[in-house]
Amino acid sequence: MTNAIRIHETGGPEVMRWETVEVGAPGPGQVRLRHEAVGLNFADTYFRSGLYPVPLPNGLGVEAAGVVEAVGEGVTNVAEGDRVTYTGFVNTLGAYSTARIIPATPLIKLPDAISCETAAAMTMRGLTSAYLVRRIWPLQAGDTVLLHAAAGGVGLIVCQWAKLLGLTVIGTVSSEEKAAVARAHGCDHVIFYRREDVAARVREITNGVGVSVVFDSVGKTTFAGSIDSLKRRGLMVCFGTTSGPVEPFNPQQLAMKGSLYLTRPALADYIADPAERDVLAGELFDHVAAGRIRIEINQRYALQDAVQAHRDLEAGKTTGSSVFIV
Template identity: 70%
Template sequence: MTQAIRFHQIGGPEVLRLEDVVTGEPGSGEVRVRHHAIGLNFADTYYRTGLYPVPLPNGMGVEAAGVVEAIGDDVTGVEPGDRVTYTYTGSPLGAYSTDFVLPARHLIALPDEISFETAAACTMRGLTAAYLMRRIHQYREGDTILLHAAAGGVGLIVAQWAKLLGLTVIGTVSTEHKAEVARAHGVDHIVYYRDEDTAARVREITGGAGVPVVLDSIGKTTYETSLDCLARRGLLVCFGTSSGPIPPIDPMQLAIKGSLFVTRPGLADYIADPAERAELAGELFGHIAEGRIRVRVGQTYPLADAARAHAELESGLLTGSSILTV
């Protein structure tokens, strides 16, 4: 019998329940994966609260790592016993479980050098960092970027990757503890966004020029500030909305502030092509295996404690990546 976290109504963390469910056998094009570690992502809370509507009752989670137990018809390139990881967006939800049946097309081969815990902590975050660093902009060595939530799971990977590219990183954090973590992972300049004027500090650090790129996973509360941090013809990358959706964009304001660019990318569009996904994953896992990028697993929770994990995730006090274990 499979154990899975499910929710029957939208609401706070308390709506998450650990239940016994029947997984069944994989159908055509599907596999069953026995999970060892499960990724905990802020986007998971959007399904729970109804921001991303799904039919109810439903499972929870879109990222995990484990071993293939069974394969259905028309599945190629993967066999029972293979170590795999996966991440995807949308349906089917259900990664918060001991095992799960899902389409085989989502699987990514997991190198022996990468533990299940590391994979669960970095597959979604690491692939996000990969497209931010390798696809979203043509960075030049010596560029300075602004990274919001610098001590978060994505932030810590981005900061290290940025250093590999020869970039200077300005990172925003809320506490001294988070500042210490961010510095240890390559952030050069810290801005305490609750106590400082972020735009003024960025201008001070850059000699008044601003930065060519802002990487913003916060959304609503940082959007205007992010625009004010950009250099002329700079790019704002809004890749997350932990504080809520960004407001409607006024094109004239972009012109007034320096002919700025704004993009709202989604991971799904950067891993939809299997070859591109494999290339990004290969580069990510290569950096991790060789020690060039360290993945910080800041918090680990048993599967049964998913509600507590969600509550602490939403508190804004966590650092690094969080995972569930089974």
């Protein structure tokens, strides 16, 4: 028997229940995994609220790290006793648990230098950051980018990685406290989006040119300003919707505003190929192990306190990464 957070209906944080569940033996292609730490991600709130529909009842959470306790028939990529991490979406749903059965395919072996707690705090955020700065656009040293939510989990990793690549980072934040955090991780210029016109400030900072790329995880409330912050033939990367889905718009605007590019990527498509995923993970792990990228775990919760954790996350009270300690 084990414990898990499950939902029987969609809605606010209060729909999550702490339950006792049974975990059996792994079947073909599966492993039984004992969690040591579980990641808290904004995507978890989408499954809970129903924005991402799933059959009910169901578990929550798509990211965790732990130790393989048993392997099923045909599993060759991991063995009993291996320390592993994983992230994904529907195929890994159910991470809010002390132990579970999970397909072996999404599991990534951890190097000795990376703890399970660090892995749970960075696998989704780190791989997201990896594809944003290493795969999605041919960024060159000297380029300037705009990064929304610069003090968030992805934001802090992107800031640090961007500096390794020689980029100039303009970051948006909501408070002086978050501005200090962003600056400490390599953000060159800070815009307070609640009291400043983001696009106007970007033009001021870039002498009217605009930025090469906008990394926008906010969505609805920032989309228009993000588009207006781009230089000619720049790229708008809408990779999240924390403020809600982007409203429909006429693609002709992209031409009128400078022959812009727009993409709405998903992490799943950048880690679907295990070989590509392992290359991205290896680069991430190397930077973290060497101290070139620091993973800030600024909130730790007990798994049974998931309701409070979701409330904090949705209220914008968190910075960096948050984890559940199992």
